[in-house]
Amino acid sequence: MQYFIKKCPECSGDDLFINRDKGEIICRACGLVIEDKMVDAGQEWREFEAEGGETGRRRSGAPMTYTQFDQGLGTEVGQKADLFNLDSKDRNKFFRLRKWQYRISTAIERNLKLALAELKRVSSFLKLPKSVEEEAAMIYTQAVQRGLVRGRSMESVVAGALYAACRRHEVPRTLDELSEASNIEKKEIGRTYRFVTRELGISILPSNPADYIARFASSLKLNPETQSKAVEILDEAQHEELTSGRGPTGIAAAALYVAALMHGEKRTQREVADVAGVTEVTIRNRYKELLDKLDLERRMKEERKKGRRKKLVVNTKKGRR
DNA sequence: AAGACGAAAGTGGTTGA
DNA sequence: TCAACAACTTTCGTCTT
Secondary structure, eight states: OOOSSSSSSTTTOEEEEETTTEEEETTTTOOOESSOOOOOOOOBOOOOOSSSSOSSOOOSSSOTTSTTTTOOOOOOOOOGGGGOOOOOOHHHHHHHHHHHHHHHHHHHHHHHHHHHHHHHHHHHHOOOHHHHHHHHHHHHHHHHHHHHHSOOOOHHHHHHHHHHHHHHTTTOOHHHHHHHHHHHOOOHHHHHHHHHHHHTOOOOOOOTTTHHHHHHHHHTTOOOOHHHHHHHHHHHHHHTTSSSTTHHHHHHHHHHHHHHHHHOOOOOOHHHHHHHHHHHHHHHHHHHHHHHHHHHHHHHHHHHHHHHHHHHHHHHHHHHH
């Protein structure tokens, strides 16, 4: 892997944190998300000839990818040259097989072509990293092969596959976001998502509220400190078993809200609620639980004092100017 | 006046008989 | 298939800053 960015353009610090799954480079010093679409310049070694001839790997041909409708590789039954070696019986068989192969593959491929175009559209709308898109395409391909699309709209299965892929890569998008991007009802996506993952035996960990923090925090323009405070709170909340059974977005939102208060970067419940896609009431409920169980009230006062002192210093500086 | 808070009723989904 | 249930939402009135 090779990265072209060596220094943070914001603060020119060189302590860059690279998160491959999320496709992000984050500056540890100032929290800036520098790049959310990385180029994977790594080499990909793959066996092209399964049998006979040379062993060892060669780098040739297009990289295999599931986002191409036939994974970048076409399948044909036999080649013309083979015909000379067959008697008439086998020759008939050969034609029959090729005909079927053609029929089956064209039906599936036509579907895949359409579906993958849709998948790319939605994925780019949501600015998802390539790795997630790949995973989603793979899931969709398997779903088609298992005949799971029958009776469901292609678009909804695509959305379901993307949702599953996001979860697996720990870059969760909410059902709402997916719904907006794909014009499919939220519950429909949820349904196909559950169905597909169950049928394909894909195990998904329950999504972690912490995964949402970074995204929410950046759309609220909060400090990295506040952000890590929120993650801290989240950790404690998990210890107190405040998180199970609750919607992860609500918890993330509440933690962020509290953290913002503590660091004097107040955001209204409304603002936080909007970016998290929950209501103020939910934030209030979670927030109340957090205060109760974590003894945050006292700590919050302390932190706020610190914050005020800082502000005071800033003000006097300004006053001198 | 805006934001925070809380109560009450409604919604959509899960679970277990 | 139905009822009970928990989480979350909507709505609205009241309190606080």
